[in-house]
Amino acid sequence: VGAGRKTKADDVTGRLWVEKGEGRIGLIAEVAPTIHVHRTYSYAVPDELANQVSVGRQVIVPIGRRGRPVTGFVVAIDRGTWDSTLRPLQNLAGGAEGLAPELVALGQELSAHYGSRLGTTLKAMAPEAVRRERGLKTVRWVRLTGRNESDSVTDRPPGAKARSVLEALQAAQGSMPVRELLAQCKVSASVIHTLVRKGRIEVVARKMPAEMDIRAGSPVEPSFSLTAEQRQAVENLSGRIDRREFAAVLLFGVSGSGKTEVYIHAIQHVLKAGRQAILLVPEIMLTTQLLQRISSRLPRVAVSHSGLSESQRAVLWRRAAAGVDQVIVGTRSAVFAPCPDLGLIIVDEEQEGSYKNLREPRFHVRDAAWMRARRRNIPLILGSATPSLETWHRSQRDPSVGTIVLRHRVLELPMPTVHVVDMRDECLEKGENVVLSRVLIRLLSESLDRNEQAMILMNRRGFAHRVYCPGCNTRLSCPNCNVGLVMHSASGTSLCHYCRTRMPTPTVCPNSTCGSKLVHHGAGTQKVEELLRGRFPKARMQRVDSDTMKHRDQYQSIIDQFADRRLDVLIGTQMIAKGLDFPAVSFVGIVDAEATGLAADFRAHERLFQLVTQTAGRAGRADTPGRVVVQTMSPHLPALRYALRHDYESFASQELGLREGIGWPPVRQLARIVLSHTREEQVRQAAESLCVQVRTLIGEKEFGAVEILGPQPCVLSRLRGRYRYDLLLRASQAAILQSLVQRLNDARLLRCKGGSIMLDVDPVSLV
């Protein structure tokens, strides 16, 4: 390698050529660029950057023949000998903090498990605002210059207003923000201008970290005395925290068994040692009651939610990194909070599907938390009343996974009684489609008569789910997706719940040769609301679904009204099934248990069990005995039978048996590849040729145990105008799947020309 081989292209790229035989020793940075590549690249670190470049920092590096500058993350630094192909990294980028090396290592583990690109993965772990060094807002400050009035004899002495400004500044040690000064002295900006002109004061811009809204004023809740079960749980966890011992602990407790109290005591133990804790929740909006309890009982709690501005997010991040905020509560991204001495991670409602990230990197928060806790040697609490079968399965066969069961409801509350109503009988007797059974109406009416509250769950939004023509037997469906349009609000529009296409609902069949009047079936929340308002005109009702609850504040206001007994009935989707605790609710009705999508995938029965159990848990808190009605077309489903006996363990072992028999997770591991293209023929061919390539790969070596299922059209075979095919890879061990995925990435097989491709390891949905 030498000057003789130097080409024109190399002049353009500015490569650092080293003459033949000449080596240079220096720092070499391994960089994961945030572009579409599955590997890292090495760069020489220029001397002037040597002491600023560290693992986790963002840098600008030249890529490609033209040396196009792209950002990337430094993932390793070594001292070594440059060779002639090594280019220098161009510059630093982003905030000075970068990602802590601990988080870079976590990112590498995530990237390996999920087959996501390392650069993209690391990028997702730090908030955009921190990467771009935002979150510092410029505040104008007024400062006394120190010159007094005698300097300019010609000026008149300052008036009363000006004097008050000067006095306020004296009192504030000579400087304060302009806004504050104006507000405090009740003067206009002209007073400031005059004093500036006289040279008494000056205005300077300062970069300040933006202020966070600190959640305040929540009532201080008394500390409950722990039950024997809870105390034992807390002692167990405290011991592990002190010993810096990794352990995943399933905290399995029915609703009302006091899991939150265990969280609080465990966090208090962490805080006493001056360390930090992360509490992950599925969705902030649906967690207000938990948040109120946490923030009223613990100091310095920071809450990360989607409503935060970019700069607030950056401030939160910095305060977490500085250890100022010791408890970080948040959804998915909070699992990456840069706490310097993390002592505990809690995943509340660990079974929630919303913990799975839907974009690359498609990680599951429970598993990311598991990896992080293992790296830091700290305990991980997985809290649930209905654990995911993944977690349950692990707790059963892995002795290092602890299980703490809270068997008793705190006040020894009785479990609610559950009635299952077979809607087929109901419809037969009535001779028509019935939405609300007589039992449901009767029990609801009894509750209202006794001045108690009720919740009615309908896990589908809208008014009607099937709008069709009886003449030519066609269904009103989305032009871009192969799903039916959902009619919203009795008169108005129909919309697609997948691509949000919206159109006026036609009254007659759009097929010109037919022209029959359209009919609609399949009730949603709007229909249920209409029926209940007609039946109980005096009851104060509110519908709670994503159509009525556009904002966090709206939701909070409804929850407050319901808690204050200014509402009698909540009608809603699973939004009302989770995490709410209202002592006066004595009746819960589930209008259509199958609305969880029984045909959708292998987790359907698990979701049904969870929904019924969680919803039933809303009924009969305090001293009001609860009653629950579950309406269904399939009353004999095991999931329902076990749910109405509140028997999780039997359900789990039965369902695990089934999954084992047909080889689904958690007994086996899955990876899903989805190809999509505007033309069906193209995507079918791409999926088939990918399948052939994968087959040759698994035929050859250590992947013998991997099975391929498919390719086949997805359940949702067309979405947003694109045809979709999928391919499932199935293995008995995660490690085998992981190395196969790595091979696919290395060989760059995951491509769909003209279309796009998606890899999803441990998919939560197979739609």
Place this chain on the structure above:
DNA sequence: AGCACGCCGACT
């Protein structure tokens, strides 16, 4: 992702 190289048809 972007950018270059390469192998096909349309035009000077």
Place this chain on the structure above:
DNA sequence: GTCGGCGTGCTC
């Protein structure tokens, strides 16, 4: 005989 279509492959 050259210009430019985009399909394919690579980026320290």
